[in-house]
Amino acid sequence: MSHLLNTSQHTSLAVVLRYFERSLRQAEMWLQGEESAGVLYRSSLRLSPERRAAALAHIPEALEGITRLAERFELPAVAESLASRIAAEMSVNWANLVDTRSAKLRRYGPVDPELYEVLDSEIEHLAQLAFLIASLVREGSEEVLGGLEESS
Numbered sequence: 001m002s003h004l005l006n007t008s009q010h011t012s013l014a015v016v017l018r019y020f021e022r023s024l025r026q027a028e029m030w031l032q033g034e035e036s037a038g039v040l041y042r043s044s045l046r047l048s049p050e051r052r053a054a055a056l057a058h059i060p061e062a063l064e065g066i067t068r069l070a071e072r073f074e075l076p077a078v079a080e081s082l083a084s085r086i087a088a089e090m091s092v093n094w095a096n097l098v099d100t101r102s103a104k105l106r107r108y109g110p111v112d113p114e115l116y117e118v119l120d121s122e123i124e125h126l127a128q129l130a131f132l133i134a135s136l137v138r139e140g141s142e143e144v145l146g147g148l149e150e151s152s
Helices: 007-031 049-072 082-098 104-108 115-151
Strands: none
Touching: 007 049, 082 115
16 A cells, blocks of 8 residues: 555655654553653653553554554664664753853843853753763764674
């Protein structure tokens, strides 16, 4: 049935279903009790056992629907580079961190003159770390890809 879609439609369907599958699998982990906590966040899912079970029961049905459509429209599985996802996330965080320096916080109101001294160097350091991590995972993935290309 792949012939019913042009190339752009085929790609769009694959991307949407891939994203839905990723979301379903993440939801399944959360519904099964996986929670996390950090310094500034704590995730939790407060659902009654009945609602949790009901939501979990529908996930396999949705995954089966994705499987049917993937087979029907010959949608390929793709290898997802986690290095690329990490690099992208770190790049977004770098930009967000840069935008929280004291000079940028003026858009939310007057800034205390002391803020520069107690905030900016720490924020700059975190932004540099985000950039470094992004660069390292990008370089690491290029080394792996380069090695794969050479061995082909």
